[in-house]
Amino acid sequence: MNFPEYKNLDYAAVADEILQFWKENRVFEQSVEGREGKPSFTFFEGPPSANGTPGIHHVMARTIKDIFCRYQTLKGKQVKRKGGWDTHGLPIELQVEKELGITKEDIGTKISVEEYNQRCRETVMRFTDQWNDLTEKMGYWVDLENPYVTYHNEYIESIWHLLKKLHEKGLLYKGYTIQPYSPAAGTGLSSHELNMPGTYKEVKDVSIVAQFKVKLTGKSAYLFDAADSDDIYILAWTTTPWTLPSNAALTVGKNIDYQLIKTFNPYTHLPVNVVCARDRVAAYFPEKGKDADFGAYQAGDKIIPWSVVMDLKGEHLEGIEYEQLMPYVQPEIKAFRVIAGDFVTTEDGTGVVHTAPTFGADDFRVAQQNGIPAIMVQDETGKDVPLVDKRGRFVKEVTDFALEYVKEQYLNDEEKEAEREKQGRDKYLSVDERIGILLKTENKAFNVQKFDHPYPHCWRTDKPVLYYPLDSWFIRTTAKKAELVALNKTINWKPESTGTGRFGNWLENLVDWNLSRSRYWGTPLPIWRSEDGEEVCIGSIAELKAALEHAQKDNVLNDEQRAANESFLSKLGTEALDLHRPYVDEIYFVSASGKVMTRETDLIDVWFDSGAMPYAQWHYPFENKDIFQNSYPADFISEGVDQTRGWFFTLHAIAGMLFDSVAFKNVVSTGLVLDKDGEKMSKRKGNVINPFDALGKYGTDPIRWYMITNSNPWDNLRFNLEAGVTEVRNKFFGTLTNTYNFFALYANLDGYELNEFDRVPYEQLGEMDRWILSKLNSLVRDVDGYYADYEPTKAGRAIQDFVSDHLSNWYVRLSRRRFWKGELTDDKRAAFETLQECLLTMAQLMSPIAPFYSDWLYRNLTEGAREKAVAGNTPLRFTSVHLTDFHPVETSRIDLELEASMELAQRVSSLVHSIRKVNKIKVRQPLSRVLVPVLNEFTKQRLARVEELIKAEVNVKAVELLDDTSGVLNKKVKPNFKALGPKFGPKMKEVAALIQGMDTATIAALEKASALELNGFTVELSDVEILTEDLPGYLTAQEGGLTVALDVHISEELKYEGIAREFVNRIQNLRKDSGFEVADKIAISVSTSEELIRTALQANSEYICTETQALSLNLLDSLADAVSVEMDEVALDVKVEVVA
RNA sequence: GGGCUUGUAGCUCAGGUGGUUAGAGCGCUACACUGAUAAUGUAGAGGUCCGUGGUUCGAGUCCACGCAGGCCCA
DSSP, rough: OOOEEEEEEEHHHHHHHHHHHHHHHHHHHHHHTTTSSSSSSBBBOOOTTTSOOOOOOHHHHHHHHHHHHHHHOOOTTTTOEEEEEEOOOOHHHHHHHHTTTOGGGGGGBBBBBBHHHHHHHEEEEETTHHHHHHHHTOOOEEEEEEEEETSSSHHHHHHHHHHHHHHTTTTEEEEEEEEEETTTTTTTHHHHHHTTTTTTTEEEEEEEEEEEBOOOOOHHHHHHHHTTTSEEEEEEEOOGGGGGOOOOOEEEEOOOEEEEEEEEEEOOOOOOEEEEEEEGGHSSSSSSBOOOOSTTTTTOOSSSBHHHHHHHEEGGGOOOOBBSSEEEETOSSOEEEEEEOOTSSSSSSTSEEEEEETOHHHHHHHHHHOOOOOOOOOTSOOOOOOBBOOOBBOOOTSSGGOOBSSSGGOHHHHHHHHHHHHSSSSSSSOOHHHHHHHHTTTTEEEEEEEEEEEEBBTTTTTTTOEEEEEEEEEGGGGGGHHHHHHHTTTTTEEEEIIIIIIHHHHHTOOOOOEEEESSSSOBBBEEEEOSOOOOEEEOSHHHHHHHHHHHSSEEEEEEEEHHHHOOOOOOHHHHOOOOTTTGGOOOOOOOOOOOEEEEOOOOOOOOHHHHHHHHTTTTTTSSHHHHHHHTEEEEEEEEEETTTTTTHHHHHHHHHHSSSSOOOEEEEOOOEEETTTSSSSTTTTTOOOOOOHHHHHHHHHHHHHHHHHSSOOTSSSEEEIIIIIIHIIIIIIHHHOOOOOOHHHHHHHOOOOTTTTOOOOGGGGGHHHHHHHHHHHHHHEEEEEHHTTTTTHHHHHHHHIIIIIEEEIIIIIIHHHHSSSOOOOOHHHHHHHHHHHHHHHHHHTTTTTSHHHHHHHHHHGGGGHHHHHHHHTGGOOOGGGSSSSOOOOOGGOOOHHHHHHHHHHHHHHHHHHHHHHHHOOTTTEEEEEEEOOOHHHHHHHHHTHHHHHHHHHEEEEEEEEGGGGGGGOOOOEOHHHOOOHHGGGGHHHHHHHHHHTHHHHHHHHHHHHHHETTTTEEGGGGGEEEEEOOOTSSSSEEEEEEEEEEEEOOOHHHHHHHHHHHHHHHHHHHHHHTTTTOOOOOOEEEOOOOOOHHHHHHHHHHHHHHHTTTTEEEEEEEETOEEEEEEEEEEEEEEEEOOO
């Protein structure tokens, strides 16, 4: 048997079998090695973290990656794909802490950093086995033998090299970020600590609406004009008045509506014009004062008149400059202007946010984006520090409040009493309160009142937390913003909106990359500093060694430091070397000026680890320089859309900053996998799908196919395992397997073998074969384009439409007879060859998506021809579809005319079936003719070409094409709105009515003249669509401009033939039920008294015998051992025997 | 609160540049076909194209404002 036949195919078993075959024959390795010397296609694997178990969404994500790597391999590229593991970071630390029952506080006390990191190292690769297992079972081809691992010394060394290069370019610097800070405890707080219960307490603070005086410039002149005044102010609200001396900008919302309001200051009673968000006016301006008499106002009146001078948008305020509110310290760079920010609301305050870059995270970010400096002073060592020191006191430059605590709670009772005396008051007044008083007297406060709100407190000291600038290391990404934006425009994003929108906006609003992490398990920052700020960045192990050796020579280090250095030196070049903490912390250098240098204790952001993988995976530049150069940048990467600001960004940033290049040319960002109700999968909800169970139950290929064809990769997938995968399995895989089985059954019966050198020439093929080959080549062209364009969903859908609609349901259904009738003639051989080519091409086209099944199909179809193919070095020599070359598109075989003809045949057939159905005339009953009106020569020729097919398909004796000359056609006309619209515009309805009212004569006139005057409108032939109406006297059906009329008169002869066909059907069923072989010859005996049937059978006995492979048909009066057979209300006695 | 994204039949999804009667598959109902049969055909039921305004002779499609879900960020 040339072609194995199957019943009840188990797709999971197919996957197992093919996986085994791949392993035994190193098919993956062959697919890479076999392309040696060919152009390379580079794929970067985003490393998963092996400290968690894989989920079904990983099957989705990795299927996408796999598809394009396999496709490019088919296209002749060499696709190396190195696997990798992400091994550093907080999730691992948290897991270790959970298992040990400790917190971060305990590190260094209950457990040493050394032990802690050892535990992390053990934990991190815990589920590697499960991951490797899934990788195999889901058919994902990636090199797991030599993966990169981010905690390895070589990997870290490459990262250090990159950091050194950034440092050399001045792009790595020490700055600060605004973080929660407890002056009382003298420590920063993590977001975790801030989220502890009881941290937020309701407190009463002084809130101030300050008046910022607008300067008269070109940008603000319109306000001065509108108010006809020099006193224009912007109102901004704060609940932390102590930050007002640090004010550097005012932030407004671009789209927020503001109003300029004329009124009097309630404290100084001076006339003022103030800007406030329209939605907040009611909060500060009582309705009673609206448009009151300004002239009558007396200082101290309860009701203060006010009126709206003008409305304006936030964007009209941008760029307006104002006078510094509390001018203690002036920045070197220009500040004090209005900027726009997306965090401004009108829920409280004035819709204008007082912005102090040193004391608010939003403030800091928006200031940086707008080039607004922070208000700082220099301390005694020359370092820039904010106006509040680390103990929570104003610096001396803030003269009015020098060295005072900014929060009352930081003073103890004695200090408070001392302050009270100094102030000379009965009661201590806080800094906030006195700032309020000061501003009131200076006409700088519009509203001062106590305000209740929740405020975070330090969990250790119970004192208020400040948002405060703390040291951090940064990569100066903002310096390269323009380059990064420009480079991004060269990247092909799928979908495009992720690149232009999500990623593009992120780049537009870029802030410097905060690299610092105060943790333990990660890549250490390779920077050493002396107390004087001398600093060195180490870029390799060799540099580290040189610096160590240099340090040992001097007499600067103490004995302990020297011993630590010695210990590290002894490990260099040995297995014991470890570039992690705590070992690198115990390295001491000596600076050029002879000072001790210690390492900055920070670790770097793990995202730098993964963003460095293009270089570090090859230990570049210390090894593999050539490999790196040949595989950079990547042609293709893919990860979840949630990685936009993660991996996608870090890859892009490092490449752009250090290599003036993109890191990847094409990127597919994938959506989430949700459950069937669109809910996120989570362990808590219990709707998580175990990937191993799913693959085992349904098989890898149906699952992959379902995931890809159901929705675009970038849309979220509602994963309906049961219904969805079952449908794919039955409809697509079932149909394809059936088609293969059909082929195998008859090919085996005829002993058909494919001879790659002796095929029936294309020129001799019939219409059906040429048609499916045309369709096939059109499909190959489309699918090739879809894969090349990273559109796997379109590719999969095109393939399955071809298989079910064209190949199975039309080509095979209509060609069945050719496969089982008679000897192995050229026509039959052509049928086998055509079908085999279609199936083979399917195997190849679908192989990127369904790698196991497609290989199974390919091997079934070609295994018998392998030996000859290997000897002759023909295309089928490959043992796996994944080693083959992509089917070239044979454009000369794409015959669009033929495709159009066939489509007409399908439509006509469908209409005839529909008429038969409505009138309850079985398809087995032959009819004399079908009439098809055709209004143009094209359609006529196209239909003529497929006349025979239509006749056979709908069982009629003739297809008659009726054109104008027949004189029986009634025409009607429909307006073509698309053509009429631009011509007549508003008159359209009128014209359309005229057209619909045209009578037959007018239509004829229009056809003749090709243009006509209708009530003054010139209507051309192309402005209308001419259709035919029903033919009187026939049963008709219409669809999309096509009309079909069926002659349902059944002559005696047709009646007999119909009966004969019914009879043939019954005999075939009998053969089947009796278990006869397909090739068995039979003898038929019939007994019936029904004259009609007797006549019908006699008249068609030859036909009956041919169809049923009967050698004889005997009509008897009575019959023993007969079976009773129902034929349309009549019963016959029938006996069927095998005779040969 | 901001950015991006999705919303079309019970379910999953198609619907270049606006064109008047919005489609497919699954599911449901009925009938048929079949020497491929867990398949297929025909017919039927099933729609506020998320909502409200606007532009237009004409809007599922374009614009504005909302609503709901999702992701990321604050």
